[in-house]
Amino acid sequence: MSSSNKFASVHYAEYLQLDKILSAQSLRSKALGEPAHDEMLFIIIHQVYELWFKQILHELESMMAIFDQPVIDERQIGVASQRTERIIEIQKIMIDQIRVLETMTALDFLEFRNYLIPASGFQSFQFRKVEVMMGLKQGQRITYNQKPYGSVFSDSQMKELENLEAGNSLAQLVGQWLERTPFVKLDAFPFLDQYRKAVEEMITAEREAIQETGYIGEEEKQIRLKMLDGTAEFFQQALSGEQDAPDADETLSQSATLAALFIQLYRDEPILRMPYQLLTRLMDMDELFTTWRFRHAQMVKRMLGKKIGTGGSSGHDYLKNTAEKHEVFRDLHRISTLLIPRSALPPLPEEVKKTLGFYAAH
Amino acid sequence: MSSSNKFASVHYAEYLQLDKILSAQSLRSKALGEPAHDEMLFIIIHQVYELWFKQILHELESMMAIFDQPVIDERQIGVASQRTERIIEIQKIMIDQIRVLETMTALDFLEFRNYLIPASGFQSFQFRKVEVMMGLKQGQRITYNQKPYGSVFSDSQMKELENLEAGNSLAQLVGQWLERTPFVKLDAFPFLDQYRKAVEEMITAEREAIQETGYIGEEEKQIRLKMLDGTAEFFQQALSGEQDAPDADETLSQSATLAALFIQLYRDEPILRMPYQLLTRLMDMDELFTTWRFRHAQMVKRMLGKKIGTGGSSGHDYLKNTAEKHEVFRDLHRISTLLIPRSALPPLPEEVKKTLGFYAAH
Amino acid sequence: MSSSNKFASVHYAEYLQLDKILSAQSLRSKALGEPAHDEMLFIIIHQVYELWFKQILHELESMMAIFDQPVIDERQIGVASQRTERIIEIQKIMIDQIRVLETMTALDFLEFRNYLIPASGFQSFQFRKVEVMMGLKQGQRITYNQKPYGSVFSDSQMKELENLEAGNSLAQLVGQWLERTPFVKLDAFPFLDQYRKAVEEMITAEREAIQETGYIGEEEKQIRLKMLDGTAEFFQQALSGEQDAPDADETLSQSATLAALFIQLYRDEPILRMPYQLLTRLMDMDELFTTWRFRHAQMVKRMLGKKIGTGGSSGHDYLKNTAEKHEVFRDLHRISTLLIPRSALPPLPEEVKKTLGFYAAH
């Protein structure tokens, strides 16, 4: 290819293929009855969502390619983190965009709703791909009218979803990367032992403080001591080191979870900065999909009340149920429960600190 | 008071009483231990929330004063609607503001969390007032650690909440106003009868269409016919005119509900425009409080994991449960279920249309 | 068409023509060199913008059809107002969406920027149509590299823009509607005379108050008196009733401006509620396009610095200059300057009040 090709002129409309994009709105109300003014919005906003899904898939694919390597160059963690940042900004738009659709009232929707049956957002192939690539497994899904979610797709689409699900999801790839991080088992710093000890000390100190204080009544004291017992038990179990059979809804192995805990706790160390940021943003992504499903459920309630969605489901309940249940980084969210204050943290030995710093600093 | 007083100079700082506002941040971490950088944010953002609650109360009070009249001047409906618009914009900020708090990580929160016990957002007196004034009743509340929500307040505060709850809430006042609207029983237009007939015709037409179409399989047909039966039954019950014992979670009487339905259906008539807008915005307010509780729950999960809130509750679950359960305009939300397409609406007789129009137009 | 057609099944992907929508992204970097990851975002976000423009045009067209009538049914003012509400929500998304594009850094943009020449947002035909339909006139436009804005379009597109510009814009149609409103010249209430008198009284009272007050120094007094003189002169000129030659940047005639002033002042009267809301939202739309251009300018600065846009212009300066200059409802914005406090308003005679109220209230 000659370099002059680079300068081949291109017009905005041609570059964006606007002939396709802007000719893809056919009102069924117009074809089959009276044109309904608001059907245009209904079509366009769903097309916009599909464009955003395509962009999210583009980012997810590139993130999965980064993590699907036996050794991951540190430079790539920063790149992956930036990709999550973009997905996050898109998700915020996806959520706010619901306000645009809410300018269509229930009464206006009824003008063309009958023409759409059984089309439904439940048939968005791209969104299912997003869920599967993130790490949502068939068994974890809320079912919708008792039908498997794939039944609305063509055979080739179902095949594609099955293949995706059979392979590693982003959640799994991130888990494997966490398992490989060497930090937790550093020779110079037996993290798990030290952390367990720090937790015990912290709990003992709190117990004494509660018992000695004169500021609160006896009943209150007993409540607090009981709460403390609960916390102690939880820590003990989580840090036991025993590989208990993972709960159905767990996605990270215990060693991956411990690595994530280590990253959270010592995030200020240079080498942990980007991993920490990445983990945080993965949780953001999860949370934002949850919010989107929740807002979507609200919108459906307003639009349809108790009526049944165009796809035949009671959309509100389905969406509301999936909201939090379809999160995939549940174990990362749980890590907060295992944190102790920085001041109670076992300090990193100088030798270890050096290992976690930059070469130039030595 | 002499008119010249009007021009008494006032300085910005004095007008806003910034001496009070800006001296009200005392870090407990500083007083009792090591200053924690992030405690400042924790204090300030909660103060900001309380200022917004004060503003919302100011608007709610003025709205309740408008509706607490035997006869309500039409001019006042527009004013009330504008007040809701302001509350809505504040609620959006309240929701988005959670992002600011989310810049504080779980680890940073742990630095000062112990100093706060048992302070908790659950102790916000103003927010309870907002809920009660909106129309949330004691019996409808999700309980929190089995304790009545009022137990964290002083006697005089509890008294105030009880008095508020004993009086008419905004939801009740709006309900009474709807009951008084004359539209549904207009002599020239027996709305309920006509509407029932329109619904029956619509359902019959749909049934025939389904039976006759060759486009869908037999199984699909049966599913749709069953769905249609469900819809028919629902309409019949709702429009029966029998005053069934209201469900525990209903706030509007049947006649208020029918008035709201009438307003929704014939909203384009000039006299119904502002009432329609008002009802829509009341639902927006409900929905936005729900979203706020939901986002709040997400934030608590991230901050505390499974640990117990500073007030001793498992905050995430409590907040998540209240999210939708604490809505007060549930009956308005349900009206969507009772709508039929504009094209199937019984047309208003000219005589009635005139009644719903402007004087100047005649 | 048989009614059973209504129930012809349609699949989500087919309804949304996703085959077109999702196949319209061809990376030029891939075709002509190395694929640049971020080019996908660049294409998709611009396609999303074009979809939103199409929706805005759909709403503008329907609004113009409403106002392009000799007599406008009051019902239609509410409809038009709802259309503006939708445009406003879309505009907010258009502004926030810039954050998504800002996740692409200048360095990443450079990877494919050369392939785009001379494609540029300046070539968006739909956005030019939006501007022209709103009311932006050729003579009012900031030029861009000294070339007329139409030179980048095909002959048929230029013809279309010329025809649009030759016809009535939304701003002109709204102006004509305002001119026809009868309120200002109501026999029972000579608005202009009374208002002029009210303004004079208000200014006299303020002058006395300033002169008499002992709270401020002599210098301050003189400043305030001078400011008051300026205000007085401005009012006098604006309310003179003389039809001065309209400034180049005026879009409303004086009688339209007075009608808009009347609507602003007596907005609480039922018949003026919806007109008031409509005027407010038209200003919102103007303001939001301004904000969008401003944010767009910021983004271009960040992406390109002082380099020249792909269309050959110094995009930042062009966009920044158009931001406020391209507003079309400038006269509505100016009305704030002509307001006086409600308490100083000439009260409407009972007879007039009746005229502005609902038929049912009599």
Added chain:
Amino acid sequence: MSSSNKFASVHYAEYLQLDKILSAQSLRSKALGEPAHDEMLFIIIHQVYELWFKQILHELESMMAIFDQPVIDERQIGVASQRTERIIEIQKIMIDQIRVLETMTALDFLEFRNYLIPASGFQSFQFRKVEVMMGLKQGQRITYNQKPYGSVFSDSQMKELENLEAGNSLAQLVGQWLERTPFVKLDAFPFLDQYRKAVEEMITAEREAIQETGYIGEEEKQIRLKMLDGTAEFFQQALSGEQDAPDADETLSQSATLAALFIQLYRDEPILRMPYQLLTRLMDMDELFTTWRFRHAQMVKRMLGKKIGTGGSSGHDYLKNTAEKHEVFRDLHRISTLLIPRSALPPLPEEVKKTLGFYAAH
């Protein structure tokens, strides 16, 4: 201090000093005349702004403490970056919050505006501190009614602002840190020389491509070649290495600018990740203050039209002028102009790459 003190109970209302916060709203309209409903909003929203300013100052102070060190621990760059993230989220709220104030109409404002004279946001001491700490210098300020901005403050406040301005601002401290970064003068990699050569090659290649292409006409060719000459000249001057007298509006020295350029270009290297993120967010902060001023100007126009602000200025023009002029990281914004595509970048020698990586990776 005994440890049991830690568990001294504290109530939410007491902790937040709500007695102060919620008793600081005195309506002047009520004290001096008729209570104006909307004055409450006016007071509360300004108090909220002041609370946010206090939080921003808290973050800025901690950032300045980090950079005001001869040697800065790499761990601290990450901390500083997180502080900017918080400021950014607050700024977004500050901008969106203007919508809340816009629910107050011009007419409603007039009800109490006269009571406020001459109070004005121009008198916000905290906001001036924010500007000065960021790096805005007296000489760079747009004046307001020809009066120095400090004249509205008390002597002690003026003294404080002068001292702040005499010391190092955040912009200066960041500049000094950039000057100290060793990257640009790495022995193994003479960055400036190599970069200059890469730029020359890139420009030569582009010139040839333009001359050889048959796709564009002669006139178009000449325009592009001229644009290219401009670019070449700009690069030559910027990379000359001569320390030209800094323009009045420059805040970074040339060596700091080069360091920032190096960071931008090689951001993927682990050691440059956090510095890159920090610089990006400083630009975000600048941009968001600009947007806030711009939106503030829009709001003032809507509220007051051409009338003069309560502080006696024509607020809209003042605010609009300051919007971009008061940016402090102008040189960072300009760096985009000096970027070349990654593919044309001089590759870092392996030795240098190692230096910019983690110790653990060796």
